[in-house]
Structure formats: structure tokens, C-alpha cells
Amino acid sequence: MTVKSTIEEKLTTAFEPESLAVIDESHLHAGHHHADSSHHEAFDGSGETHFRVRIVSARFAGESRIARQRAINKLLADELNSGVHALAIEARAPGEPGRR
Helix, strand or coil: CCHHHHHHHHHHHHHCCCEEEEEECHHHHCCCECCCCHHHCECCCCCCCEEEEEEECHHHCCCCHHHHHHHHHHHCHHHHCCCCCEEEEEEECCCCCCCC
């Protein structure tokens, strides 16, 4: 199972989203340096290390942006501790304005 599909499955199970997009943005970070890489080598853009999550779920109604992000980060702790370097989160409740 890919990291992306694991993230999708966990988010779907936990939040029953109205809509969900998990976007692998790893290729956008080629050439960047990661502090935990050996000899501070530049990242080549391969692998599944950088993601953007766009999720709309009724479970977020009444929750602050910080509470939503904490809940998602907690749910995906294993992935964040084993190779995912970046996770951009756009979490909304139904009816809230989204990206412009």
C-alpha cells in the first residue's frame, strides 16, 4: 500500500469526509535539503514525502483550524514519523469557504 493510499484510508475512516483530496507534492521539493538525510544530501523528489490534504468533513464543525490540524496530525503520526516530511492541511466543515 502506498503512503498516499494509507493517508486516504485513515482520513476516510476517521472523518467520513464529504470530499477528500490527498495530493503528493514530493516532486515539487526536488533539490531541497532535509535535516535528517545523511550528509544533508539534496532531496531528489522521489518517494512519497510531501503531501497536501484537502478535506471537508462534518466532524470539523465547530472546531478551530488548530484543533482540526492537530486531529489530522495525530491520526497520521506514524506516517509523519516514518518518512513524510511535510503535510499541508486544508480542513473545512461543509459550507465553510474554501480555497480561492
